[in-house]
Amino acid sequence: MPSMPKGILKTGQTEKIDLKNEALFNTKGYIDGSWVSAKSGKTFEVFNKATHAKLADVPDMGKEDTAAAIQAAAAAFPDWSSKTAKERSQLLTKLFLALEENALDLAHIIVAENGKSLTEAKGEIGYSNSFIDWFAGEAQRAYGHTVAPTLPGVRQNIILRKPVGVVGLITPWNFPAAMVTRKLGPALAAGCTMVIKAPAETPFSSLAFGHLCEKVGIPKGVVNIVTCAKGETEAAVGKELCENDIVRKLSFTGSTRVGKLLMKQSADSLKKLSMELGGNAPFIVFDDADLDKAVAGAMACKFRGSGQTCICANRIYVHESVYSEFAKRFAAKVDELKFGYGMDEGVTHGPLVNQAGVDKVQQHVDKSVGAGAKVLVGGKKGEGFFFEATVLTDMPENCPMDTEETFGPLAALYKFTSEEDVIRKCNNVPVGLAGYFYSQDVSRCWRVADALQTGMVGINCPLISQAVVPFGGIKHSGFGVEGGKDGINEYLVNKLTVWGA
Template identity: 35%
Template sequence: MIQTLDERQQKIQALRTSISERGVKHFIDGAWADSVSGETFETATPIDGSFIASVASGDARDIDLAARAAARAFPAWRDLSGKERRRILNKVADLIEARADEIAHLETLDTGQAIRFMKSAAARGAENFRFFADRAESAQDGLSLPTQGFLNYTIRQPIGPVGVITPWNTPFMLSTWKIAPALAAGCTVVHKPAEWSPVTAMLLAEIMDEAGVPKGVVNLVNGYGESAGKALTEHPDIKAIAFVGESSTGSLITKQGADTLKRYHLELGGKNPVVVFADADLDKALDAVVFMIYSLNGERCTSNSRVLVEQEIYQEFTARVAERARNIRVGDPFDPATEIGPLIHPKHTEKVCSYFTLAAEEGAVIAAGGQVIEGNFVQPTLFTQAASGMRIAQEEIFGPVLTAIPFENDAQALEIANGVKYGLAGYLWTNDLTRAHTFAQQLEAGMVWVNSENVRHLPTPFGGVKASGIGRDGGDYSFDFYMETKNIAISLGTHKTARLGVSQPQPARDEADRKLAE
């Protein structure tokens, strides 16, 4: 249904009023709660910096309450049948779909992401819950590994209460991406969302509660990384941490949790290459390159922030990218025609824009953009004539900024593509079948798409190598993280056991002892 501008503004204002009056609270052991300290912080929209709501600011005391609640709830949730967990998780998906419009609008308000993308983000959240709901009954399944004299079989069992720390970019979808498999596996959860975008985490907790997730199974604690986040990573009742965010923060989390020997799944940063060869379908490659760097405001870990272009087509291709970048619509993220909204926060805007000056200092050309429009609104930007050693080609900018680097041959392209500390995703455009397979296998990345942008298939593994992370999400790969694999060996009674401390060993035992010694 097409809305008029007035109708859209009225809807947004009604949502803002509701959130502002409620405030953003913790959800601990099935109840909404203020912080033990009574402290709050404010969250503001990046659109114009105006106030959205006061947010409960958690610390170690709130985390302790949530972790203890998760620990108490764990045995019953673990022992609940997979069929019943499936029913509850599908109900969560139903409610997400019923409130998709509300979720999308609040996500746009809180993050600045264009509403055209946030509508699909809400749908993706429901899809995540349905996907893992369907696997709840088989999550414990293992393997039959018979050998002579024994029947061996494996089972998977939930690891226990887990901490989920989610980022500020597309926070609703990424929260479901972590929480859904944890619940399907039989784990309980303490969720700490990013302080820059906490609003929709409250909606997700509300939805899960309404769907019948028992109290204590999912807990929400808002707060800053150095207080609530640190306490979560250090808490002894929390057996694993699933984190999405910056590589430096991922490193810090592993240090904080070292004393309690936690398991970690770290989905971290990227400086992903898209390699365009002259033999590619350049029209399709152009569409994919532009989409994967400028959609979602460039604030996505899998964006192709480096485009490597074969020398013979470099000038033509980068000129076409620059033209498209200049035509992208930047503006009100609630306008369905808008393609790029404001960046998440003034501090992040300042960081992104610092690379404009740096690019000029390093000798690159700003072929498009390179300016702040106003506030957190930034022009889609293209740097050309860049070299691999430049900071603009090495560091994760995490905004609508693309660095274009020419290459002469396959070997040089591979060297440039792999010549960063990150290794999350890679994209390759060529019509040479042999090159496609060879190059893709040699790329240092956890995921590679050939002749495509990032098109996710939920059963496939998602994750990176090097500084881009540890572990994999997706399909049964998620259960490898949230569950322990146990082997059970059943003797068939035919093997011989060596006997010690027997004064007169039987001949058969002597032979068994001899073989054991060998």
């Protein structure tokens, strides 16, 4: 069985994060260049997800605080947007170097607030910083273009690329650093100013970025960060970002349900939107796959972040001829995992982020077993927010994973008989974010990659996210992209100028 921690909980105690640069750890919101409390004076507690020790109280900000942050961003927009692309690029490069210099401390913050292992947190910081590096370059490549005129008396048509204005950025807890830089980087590069709503579960990474933005010289009001607790104040913050007409663009990463709500709330202000929403990623192992590579790929793809990523494999389809062998090898690898506090020696994986996540995994296990599935590995809760890495086999039809993300360390192995059959099952969901498959048949690789109804496909490759390529889904997984050469376009608008002869 995968190693699970015992006696790890330190509820009621206070924990200090081990940082070389203690200035990175901030417990106030950041508005108009100042570190501020909520206007209401309210706070909420943030705790270590592995030990449940208290980290700090942070401001529980609401509508009034968010409106002030929006006004600060609006006041800063004329100056920031009028800077040359090179000036913005140079500041982004300085920010990248500051992030690299503080990489280990930033990883320690992630371990404490999110629960990831230190190895995973370091990996996230490398990925996170790459977006700032990439968009430092893209700032100088946001080209306009010309179009030959067709009207008499017109000498030239010139299409300019202009920043959209003040933007609202709503980021999730599962990648507390990377989901900030994936939005902040292109917004800054384009010349936008912003209000970031930090996730209630993991606000300290966002606040650390605010500190570094300040230190490298990004002007006050360009970056503003609002912290708020789950519930009424979070809803008020989100609604203000949606309904305030000063905010001309909203970028959200999170569930499909919340994304649809934010779209409805944004309708009257007709703002530009980017929605990176939920997925239900299929992972196919064909009969001609290299099983060792497929097993390694499934491990990386399923259990990264303890299964709490929107592109984690959620349904693992294995051809009937290799099903038993794959399950055996896969279970052996799962047995090697070690769960615990991310700073402890040898820990590979951490807890889930909250009790609701634990309950959902247990529900998916119970319902699947009740329908006829068998537990090959795991299947039980641990202390606190820990859940055993679990492998289910002999999956019947109509289990919870067929229609919804588990978002936890549960691998469900389905058996299939033909390529046509598995493609039909993979596509029989309303979402389409990522999909993966393993095969050594080149023709099949092209055919299946084309047939999968997802925005991204990994072919014999479990890790697809890179700053240099677009990240985004189709169907109910949302629209818009982050990263790649198109990422900056989400924060730009076209402006046509027609020049008379």
